[in-house]
Amino acid sequence: MIDYQLRQREYLLQISRAMTSRLDLPSVLRLILENAAEMLQGQAGLIALRQEDDSLRIVASYGLPPDILHLFTPLLTDIPVHAEREYLIRWTIPNLQMKLSLVVPAIGLSLRQVVALPLIMENTLIGVIYIFRSRGGAFSTNDRQVLASFADQAAIAVHNARLYQQLAHEKHRLDAIIQNSADGVMILDPQCRIQVFNRALEEMTGWSAEEALGQPCSRVLDLKDRQGKDVCETECPLSQPEPEECLYVEGDIEHPDGSVVTVGITYSPLHDREGRLVSIIANVRDITRFREAEEMKSTFVSVISHELKSPVSIIKGYADTLRREDAQWDKETLMQGLAVIAEESDRLNRLIDNLLDTSRLQASAFKLELSYLQVDKLAAKVMDEFRTQSSEHMFTLDFPPDLPAVEGDVERLRQVLTNLLSNAIKYSPRGGLIQTGGWADDDWIYVYVADEGIGIPRSEQEHIFERFYRAESPLTRRTEGAGLGLYLCKEVIEAHGGKIWVQSEPGKGAKFIFKLPRG
Numbered sequence: 114m115i116d117y118q119l120r121q122r123e124y125l126l127q128i129s130r131a132m133t134s135r136l137d138l139p140s141v142l143r144l145i146l147e148n149a150a151e152m153l154q155g156q157a158g159l160i161a162l163r164q165e166d167d168s169l170r171i172v173a174s175y176g177l178p179p180d181i182l183h184l185f186t187p188l189l190t191d192i193p194v195h196a197e198r199e200y201l202i203r204w205t206i207p208n209l210q211m212k213l214s215l216v217v218p219a220i221g222l223s224l225r226q227v228v229a230l231p232l233i234m235e236n237t238l239i240g241v242i243y244i245f246r247s248r249g250g251a252f253s254t255n256d257r258q259v260l261a262s263f264a265d266q267a268a269i270a271v272h273n274a275r276l277y278q279q280l281a282h283e284k285h286r287l288d289a290i291i292q293n294s295a296d297g298v299m300i301l302d303p304q305c306r307i308q309v310f311n312r313a314l315e316e317m318t319g320w321s322a323e324e325a326l327g328q329p330c331s332r333v334l335d336l337k338d339r340q341g342k343d344v345c346e347t348e349c350p351l352s353q354p355e356p357e358e359c360l361y362v363e364g365d366i367e368h369p370d371g372s373v374v375t376v377g378i379t380y381s382p383l384h385d386r387e388g389r390l391v392s393i394i395a396n397v398r399d400i401t402r403f404r405e406a407e408e409m410k411s412t413f414v415s416v417i418s419h420e421l422k423s424p425v426s427i428i429k430g431y432a433d434t435l436r437r438e439d440a441q442w443d444k445e446t447l448m449q450g451l452a453v454i455a456e457e458s459d460r461l462n463r464l465i466d467n468l469l470d471t472s473r474l475q476a477s478a479f480k481l482e483l484s485y486l487q488v489d490k491l492a493a494k495v496m497d498e499f500r501t502q503s504s505e506h507m508f509t510l511d512f513p514p515d516l517p518a519v520e521g522d523v524e525r526l527r528q529v530l531t532n533l534l535s536n537a538i539k540y541s542p543r544g545g546l547i548q549t550g551g552w553a554d555d556d557w558i559y560v561y562v563a564d565e566g567i568g569i570p571r572s573e574q575e576h577i578f579e580r581f582y583r584a585e586s587p588l589t590r591r592t593e594g595a596g597l598g599l600y601l602c603k604e605v606i607e608a609h610g611g612k613i614w615v616q617s618e619p620g621k622g623a624k625f626i627f628k629l630p631r632g
Contacts, residue, residue, distance in 0.1 A: 138274040142173035142267060146242070149263035150175055153256050155244040157224060159185060160232075160267060162240040167194045169241060176245075181220045187212045188227070194238050204231060206241075213245075228252035230260050232268035239271055297376070297397030303390045305330045317374050317399055318366055330395070336364030336376070363400070375401045424457040424464075481522040481608055488526065488560055488629070489516045492549045495530040503538050511550025519558045519629045525605045532598035533562040533625050540623070541566030557611075558631055563624040569617040577615065578603040602627070
């Protein structure tokens with residue numbers, strides 16, 4: 114009897130070691146069946162686990178060919194899966210021995226006796242263990258007590274395996290959330306070394322996760338404030354934080370290629386029950402567009418307030434002068450004053466139209482009214498309107514006689530040509546030739562406006578089509594304009610499926626070219 118108990122203890126100890134060293138639940142359950150069968154002098158065994166739909170499914174076996182396991186289904190019926198623990202402990206499967214006798218002819222094995230006990234964890238049935246004998250007598254009460262020990266071990270193994278699977282699932286889900294977050298997520302240890310680094314941060318910083326892990330935060334997030342100072346040196350994130358205190362900092366990440374990403378970072382400390390800092394969770398948000406929007410708003414207010422005030426002031430000044438009751442103006446002076454009022458009114462109207470078009474673009478309400486047109490004839494009409502505005506410039510056309518028609522919005526393309534010719538005049542203060550021409554190939558109609566003015570530095574050519582951007586030069590600062598004309602030209606041409614660009618050298622004029630698909 115003592116030897117029997119020692120063997121049982123040894124088997125249970127062996128199973129306990131297996132449970133702590135193995136994550137493979139089927140192999141642990143098979144070991145439990147093997148040891149239980151040997152202790153009970155059985156030749157085969159099964160363990161069936163409860164599924165989400167409350168059915169039982171065989172997950173481990175001993176001494177049975179895998180291809181016959183489905184034939185044991187009758188033994189898995191009449192099991193009270195929702196019974197109380199006290200009932201389950203005393204419970205037996207009704208007519209279990211008779212069910213076995215019905216199964217034996219189908220499986221072709223001489224199994225004569227069966228004992229089954231529930232696997233119970235936290236007052237819940239999670240499965241059933243079966244041991245079979247092909248020889249010997251019926252299982253005794255003592256055999257059931259021995260099997261109960263193995264059933265408890267199996268229940269613990271299943272419970273632990275499911276907890277591990279649940280933990281692995283939650284970790285996988287958390288990893289997926291972190292990795293696919295639109296914001297950068299970074300987890301630091303108490304020494305501010307990086308432990309987790311997601312894809313969004315890889316894009317923001319240019320560091321791969323493999324390179325960043327283990328590195329100090331300050332090295333990877335080399336943040337600069339607006340004055341160019343290192344943010345991590347001036348504001349060490351959570352160096353002495355109070356529990357549940359967060360820190361928010363903003364700075365610029367400068368890439369080797371010269372590009373800059375502006376980020377806002379919220380550092381949140383995580384403490385243990387004793388208040389010790391365990392880790393720091395950093396949420397990194399790309400606020401480049403918000404910063405650009407703020408700067409754009411400031412620029413908009415500054416530029417528009419100046420550009421609107423200038424023609425309004427001139428109009429009011431001339432109107433007040435002409436309406437003075439104490440003055441008698443001759444006809445020539447009166448006509449000159451009215452001409453200035455009309456010119457400034459036109460300028461104000463153009464500015465308002467540009468602002469409205471910009472607003473429509475932002476609201477995606479910019480629509481084209483398409484028809485077929487001769488762009489060379491349209492250019493000739495627009496140029497005739499400008500000939501009367503400047504006696505210092507010479508205007509010429511350079512189109513082939515057989516230029517094909519294009520499908521486009523007449524008024525929008527007129528707006529493009531007007532803006533380009535207006536710029537050519539403004540930025541050619543010494544006069545010179547202004548030429549509008551074009552040509553065609555198999556796919557495109559090309560149109561250009563060229564001048565002999567101050568030109569555009571190469572470094573600024575890629576920016577001149579941006580909203581409110583104006584090239585830096587003394588003449589630009591003295592010339593009226595809100596920096597919307599070329600932006601609208603670009604949007605109109607691209608809305609037609611075309612493209613616009615510039616060729617220029619400082620002091621040698623500029624040539625703006627756009628192309629439209631052939632009709």
